[in-house]
Amino acid sequence: MHKQQKNKMFRFKRLPALALLGASLFLAACQTDNIAVDRGTNNQTTPTLTASPSGEVFGQGNVRVALLIPQTAPGNGARVALEIRNGALLALKDFGQSTIQLVIKDTIGQAATAQTRASEAVGEGASVILGPLFSASVSAASAMTQPAGRPIIAFSSDASVARRGVYLLSFTPQDDVRRIVSYAASQGRRSIVAFLPNNAYGAVVDATLRQVAGRSGMSVVQVIKYERSGAGIETAIREAATLFDNADSIYIPEGGGIPSALLASINRLKLPLEGKQVLGSGRWESVKLSDPALSGAIYPGRDVTKFENFSSRYVSAYGTKPGVNAAIGYDAVTLSVELIRRHRDRAFKPNIIENSNGFAGINGIFRFRKEGTAERGLAIYQVTNGLGQLIVPAPGSFGISG
16 A cells, blocks of 8 residues: 665764664664663663574574564464564664574464564573564563563553563554544644544544544544444444534544444435545544545654555565564664664663664664653545555654753
8 A cells, every 4th residue: 555775884973862873773862862861770781692492593693682472373373473563574684694693483373372472582691582573472471571681672552561661663553543633623624523443442543533623623422333344333323323513533543344334324324424524544544445435534654755665575585564563673774783882781771762862773763751651653544546645754853852
């Protein structure tokens, strides 16, 4: 729907917000003299490495980084794990062969195994753990890493498992809601009818939507929950029928076939859509935008300005097109390498990881909040001629206050 090349490392240049790492990935913490120094705990030393770590071992560096992914999990987990692994190895080839030793461990998609693998990683001298993927696995793994003072940079999108020392590199529903609702309010939208699934994702979106709408000056938020079935969607639309006259926005954050199904039901019931703005989410990357009912809809999305070049390189290496998770794997390893190069023994201290100026990766800029979630700079797209067309670019840097 949307549209880097191997290069030698550049020396860092001082910039107002971000520093440059290299041509294929602009990923580095900004001006370090703006970082608050944790003077009481800066004497961190590099852990002692065991001779033979358990798992796949890549690179010849003297700092060990563990990557925990569900390589043999059933269902979609193994596919996501493969993308993360491929992206991580591409980053290692580009930037990190002589800086880190990457040890890949299979969690099989189970929390107990993730905990065991995390314990292994700590015992083997890993300085940081990348992953796991699933929220239960992140919680279980952190029980081993936090007492040992080793940070996790995980891939779950469940913000409830994040905290200081357990950072999420993923895209969260909360950031998605903040971006699209704030943008809609800036365009004069004041009342939303939101159709949300009756599940945990829907509950998170509901809570964030009400908070952001209130701060943005929206006067009315009406939330209709639906079951994920044809009958459930039809029932939800009938329930919302009396709300349409006073709404200026229709919010449908789920992806896949849900937006088309909801809008088709709205049209069958001849509910008024004229003058109303349809709002989507980052999950619309999975939506078939060729549906005429979606024309004019707007949604937030990741910054893809660097992704096309990355995609070409990934295809050359692996023979298949990457998704967002491949870029997350790439960014996780590149972030680790560059923090080590810049900060050595202090690389994974909280005040270094939580640099308020942030980092810029394949999927755009991001920074870690103290509570562990990642704030990402998102673009705004509009469905035009069956494609997502960029109408508001993603920001190139974060504001000072964040």
